[in-house]
Amino acid sequence: MITRLLVLIFGYAYPAFECFKSLEKNKVGVEELRFWCQYWILMAFLMVFERTGEVLISWFPMYGLMKVAMLVHLWYPKTKGTGYVYDTLFRPFMARHETEVDRKIQEIKARIWDFIFKYCQHFAVMGQGKFFEMLQYLANQSLKFKQANQNSGSNNDSPRIRTRPVQT
The missing domain is CATH 1.20.5 (Single alpha-helices involved in coiled-coils or other helix-helix interfaces)
Incomplete structure (x- = not known):
């Protein structure tokens, strides 16, 4: 239950608020919008794959905490993991399929x-x-x-x- 709350806060609420702030700034950069669009695209696909494969992956020890850490890695300003995951994994996969x-x-x-x-x-x-x-x-x-x-x-x-x- 705690990990679900953390996923809700760190996976959805905080990134949604940051995305809102980015959109409402007077001088929104294209790169910043691109970053948040990539984040939400990745989140949507992660949710689809998690829901379809939940039986196989949810029993891993500390799965919830690993998921929270991955979500924070995706949007954290110093790591900006979204760009890396999107450019190296997601975009090539989607381009092929x-x-x-x-x-x-x-x-x-x-x-x-x-x-x-x-x-x-x-x-x-x-x-x-x-x-x-x-x-x-x-x-x-x-x-x-x-x-x-x-x-x-x-x-x-x-x-x-x-x-x-x-x-x-």
């Missing part, structure tokens, strides 16, 4: 849109069926109501049957 990643993303988007379309189509068919069931129910209730009114109205027009009082 960019077309494959783009193709996979397009496939996933197409699958998601197909799923959404089928789901909406199924929902519309079910909704239409339920709508017609509701209309049928209302029509039946209306018929019952009309028949009840007609029966009670015809009883009022007919002569009443008198009963004899019971003698005791």
